[in-house]
Amino acid sequence: MRVRVAVNGYGTIGKRVAEAVARQPDMELIGVAKTRPNYDARRAVEKKFPLYLAGDGKRSEFEAAGVPLAGTIQDLIAGADVVVDAAPEKIGKENRKLYDAAKVRAIFQGGEKPEVAEASFNALGNYAAGRGKRTLRVVSCNTTGIARAAAVLLPRWGVEQWDVTLIRRAADPAESKKGPINGIVPTFPLPSHHGHDVNTIFPELSITTTAVVVPTTLMHVHVNHVRLRKAPADPGEVLEAFRSTPRFLLFAPWERVDGTPQIMEFGRSRGLGFGDVMENVLWEAGMRLVGQDVYFLQAIHQESVVVPESIDAIRAMFDLAPDGRASIAITDQALGLPAR
Ligand code: NAD
Numbered sequence: 001m002r003v004r005v006a007v008n009g010y011g012t013i014g015k016r017v018a019e020a021v022a023r024q025p026d027m028e029l030i031g032v033a034k035t036r037p038n039y040d041a042r043r044a045v046e047k048k049f050p051l052y053l054a055g056d057g058k059r060s061e062f063e064a065a066g067v068p069l070a071g072t073i074q075d076l077i078a079g080a081d082v083v084v085d086a087a088p089e090k091i092g093k094e095n096r097k098l099y100d101a102a103k104v105r106a107i108f109q110g111g112e113k114p115e116v117a118e119a120s121f122n123a124l125g126n127y128a129a130g131r132g133k134r135t136l137r138v139v140s141c142n143t144t145g146i147a148r149a150a151a152v153l154l155p156r157w158g159v160e161q162w163d164v165t166l167i168r169r170a171a172d173p174a175e176s177k178k179g180p181i182n183g184i185v186p187t188f189p190l191p192s193h194h195g196h197d198v199n200t201i202f203p204e205l206s207i208t209t210t211a212v213v214v215p216t217t218l219m220h221v222h223v224n225h226v227r228l229r230k231a232p233a234d235p236g237e238v239l240e241a242f243r244s245t246p247r248f249l250l251f252a253p254w255e256r257v258d259g260t261p262q263i264m265e266f267g268r269s270r271g272l273g274f275g276d277v278m279e280n281v282l283w284e285a286g287m288r289l290v291g292q293d294v295y296f297l298q299a300i301h302q303e304s305v306v307v308p309e310s311i312d313a314i315r316a317m318f319d320l321a322p323d324g325r326a327s328i329a330i331t332d333q334a335l336g337l338p339a340r
Pocket of ligand 1: 008009010012013034035036055056086088089090095110111112139140141172302303306
């Protein structure tokens with residue numbers, strides 16, 4: 001049996017999730033829904049993804065643009081086993097009424113409050129919590145990045161305290177109207193909300209987050225200081241723990257990855273969907289161990305890091321894999337990510 005998946009909201013996240021679903025051996029993309037015709041709608045048609053009318057969208061706008069519609073969002077979800085909601089933040093909560101009325105399962109994104117779903121989800125962090133659920137929320141890009149790293153450090157050494165400074169991208173590359181285009185803008189109040197969000201995956205983790213927004217579109221960078229409960233033998237042990245875990249990509253000093261531009265250039269050269277980098281990216285030179293204190297930097301490609309997680313959330317819901325690592329292996333093979 002292949003799970004029939006609908007994607008509602010076809011922007012930055014939705015178009016990537018749709019493409020990822022279409023590549024999975026145990027899932028079928030039955031259609032995508034959009035409010036307005038634009039270049040993404042054109043690509044959906046070119047890829048032969050059935051396109052449906054979402055939200056307050058007007059059929060006449062699609063007709064005027066010559067973009068064919070297969071029906072409305074209600075028609076789409078009537079044939080779905082699950083909807084992945086990728087509408088702008090807070091709209092997922094409104095859309096939930098539609099899904100409830102149609103008695104269809106739903107996966108929401110991190111722009112929604114945790115209460116939108118029965119559980120928040122991260123594949124390395126708490127796959128089992130997603131099993132059999134009717135609603136799940138994939139945590140945000142920053143939370144996904146931290147939760148993955150916590151899934152590496154916590155079981156091996158324990159964590160006494162985790163402090164993170166998040167250097168956040170100002171906008172996604174296609175968002176030409178957003179800023180700042182100059183300046184560094186702190187997020188108030190302190191601490192930022194990201195730590196609470198990590199606690200939806202790891203409730204016991206003591207974590208404090210601070211965030212600033214900077215004028216870049218490529219990636220976020222996290223500056224982490226983690227006090228472990230016991231000291232690793234050496235820094236190589238910590239690096240190896242990250243290196244041997246799926247969804248981590250490490251760069252050695254000889255690779256001359258000076259910053260996020262080279263990471264994204266590397267991603268484009270891999271030729272995976274959209275030139276994305278779906279892994280947490282670590283610089284080997286950006287890791288330091290002082291006794292029980294680990295310092296490390298990681299870069300997170302905000303547009304794509306939650307995409308494989310949304311796929312694993314579907315697999316957890318329908319119990320399609322024995323555990324998280326098995327689901328991750330299927331997802332990553334289908335997406336062309338390296339196996340671990
Ligand atoms: P987006 O604005 O790029 O795309 C949203 C799409 O939904 C647009 O095409 C919009 O027209 C459409 N839409 C509007 N109203 C709708 C409705 N009522 N029903 C269905 N679709 C509707 O947004 P995005 O960046 O893809 O974000 C989607 C979700 O993913 C948000 O919860 C966001 O917080 C989360 N998220 C975004 C990022 C990121 O960096 N962009 C990263 C992780 C999580």
